[in-house]
Amino acid sequence: MNSPVLNISKLSFGYNNRLAEKTWVIRELNLSVSKGEIVCILGASGCGKSTLLNLIEGLLQPISGEIQIVSNADRKRPIGYIFQQDPLLPWRTVESNLMLVTDLSQETSKIDARENIKQYLETFNLNQEILQKYPSQLSGGMRQRVSIIQSLMFNPDLILLDEPFSALDFFTKLKLESEFCHLITQKEKSAILVTHDIEEAVAMGNRVLIMNTDGALIKSFEIEKSVEFGSPENARGTAKFAEYYRLIWSELKAVISNE
Ligand SMILES: Nc1ncnc2c1ncn2[C@@H]1O[C@H](COP(=O)(O)OP(=O)(O)OP(=O)(O)O)[C@@H](O)[C@H]1O
Ligand SMILES: [Mg+2]
Known part of the structure; x- marks a missing residue:
C-alpha cells in the first residue's frame, strides 16, 4: 500500500x-x-x-x-477544497482567477503558473480563449472545470470535493469524472x-x-x-x-x- x-x-x-x-x-x-x-x-x-x-x-x-x-514539508497548502458552489471571483477573468495562486503564495512564480494553466486547460479540454472570459460567461461545466483547476494551481496533495459534479448534465459529469480520475492517477494526488x-x-x-x-x-x-x-x-x-x-x-x- x-x-x-x-x-x-x-x-x-x-x-x-x-x-x-x-x-x-x-x-x-x-x-x-x-x-x-x-x-x-x-x-x-x-x-x-x-x-x-x-x-x-x-x-x-x-x-x-x-x-x-x-x-512535503515545504508545501504551505497541502489541501485543495472544491465546493459544490464554485468559488471563482466574478470580477476577475478566468486567467486572473487562476493566477490568484501567485498573489496568495510566493511558492509559484508567474511563469510556472502560466505553464501550469496551459497544461491543465489541455487536461480538462478547455480552450485558451476561455482565459479572457469572466465566470458569468461560462457554462456550468466550464465553471466547474475552472474551479477545479484553480484549486489544483496550489498543487495540493489531498483534494476534498463536496458534490462537485451534482449540478452538471449527465455527459459533462461523466467527462469530468474521467478527466479528474486521470489527473489523480497521473499526478499521484489523493482525493x-x-x-x-x-x-x-x-x-x-x-x-x-x-x-x-x-x-x-x-x-x-x-x-x-x-x-x-x-x-x-x-x-x-x-x-x-x-x-x-x-x-x-x-x-x-x-x-x-x-x-
Ligand atoms: N454551522 C452549523 N451550526 C449548527 N449545526 C450545523 C451547522 N452546520 C451543519 N450543522 C448540522 O450538522 C449536521 C451535519 O451537517 P452537514 O452539512 O455536515 O451534513 P451533510 O452530510 O453534508 O448533508 P448534505 O448531504 O445535505 O450536504 C446537520 O444536522 C446540520 O444541520
Ligand atoms: Mg453537505
Missing part, C-alpha cells in the same frame, strides 16, 4: 446548540487515505459529510481526536469525494465509505479497478459495476431508512 497522506483518529465534533450544549455530528471517526487513492463518502443528507471535510480543511476545530496531514450519487462513487472511488446518521463511517467497499472497469465513463455498463452498485445501494438504503 502507498504511504498515507491523511490519518484521522478518534475524531469527534459537535456544533453548539442555543443552550451552548454540543449536538454531536462526528463521533470517534477513524479514516486513513493513501497517496493516489480516491475515497468516496456516501450518506444521508445532514449526516455530517460536509462537516467532516470542513474539519479536514481546518475550517472547524475537532473537539477531540486527531487529524494528521502528511505532506476525498462526498457525493449522493452511488454510480459516481463506484465509478471514481478506489474505496467507497458509508456514513451513518451518527456521523460514523460504518461500511467500506474496496472497488477493484480492473482493466475491464476502465475509466468512469467506461465502468458504467460493466457487470462488476452493477454488482458494486447493488451491494452499496442495499447498505445505503438500510442506513437511510434507519433515520
Whole structure:
C-alpha cells in the first residue's frame, strides 16, 4: 500500500446548540487515505459529510481526536477544497482567477503558473480563449472545470470535493469524472469525494465509505479497478459495476431508512 497522506483518529465534533450544549455530528471517526487513492463518502443528507471535510480543511476545530496531514514539508497548502458552489471571483477573468495562486503564495512564480494553466486547460479540454472570459460567461461545466483547476494551481496533495459534479448534465459529469480520475492517477494526488450519487462513487472511488446518521463511517467497499472497469465513463455498463452498485445501494438504503 502507498504511504498515507491523511490519518484521522478518534475524531469527534459537535456544533453548539442555543443552550451552548454540543449536538454531536462526528463521533470517534477513524479514516486513513493513501497517496493516489480516491475515497468516496456516501450518506444521508445532514449526516455530517460536509462537516467532516470542513474539519479536514481546518475550517472547524475537532473537539477531540486527531487529524494528521502528511505532506512535503515545504508545501504551505497541502489541501485543495472544491465546493459544490464554485468559488471563482466574478470580477476577475478566468486567467486572473487562476493566477490568484501567485498573489496568495510566493511558492509559484508567474511563469510556472502560466505553464501550469496551459497544461491543465489541455487536461480538462478547455480552450485558451476561455482565459479572457469572466465566470458569468461560462457554462456550468466550464465553471466547474475552472474551479477545479484553480484549486489544483496550489498543487495540493489531498483534494476534498463536496458534490462537485451534482449540478452538471449527465455527459459533462461523466467527462469530468474521467478527466479528474486521470489527473489523480497521473499526478499521484489523493482525493476525498462526498457525493449522493452511488454510480459516481463506484465509478471514481478506489474505496467507497458509508456514513451513518451518527456521523460514523460504518461500511467500506474496496472497488477493484480492473482493466475491464476502465475509466468512469467506461465502468458504467460493466457487470462488476452493477454488482458494486447493488451491494452499496442495499447498505445505503438500510442506513437511510434507519433515520
Ligand atoms: N454551522 C452549523 N451550526 C449548527 N449545526 C450545523 C451547522 N452546520 C451543519 N450543522 C448540522 O450538522 C449536521 C451535519 O451537517 P452537514 O452539512 O455536515 O451534513 P451533510 O452530510 O453534508 O448533508 P448534505 O448531504 O445535505 O450536504 C446537520 O444536522 C446540520 O444541520
Ligand atoms: Mg453537505
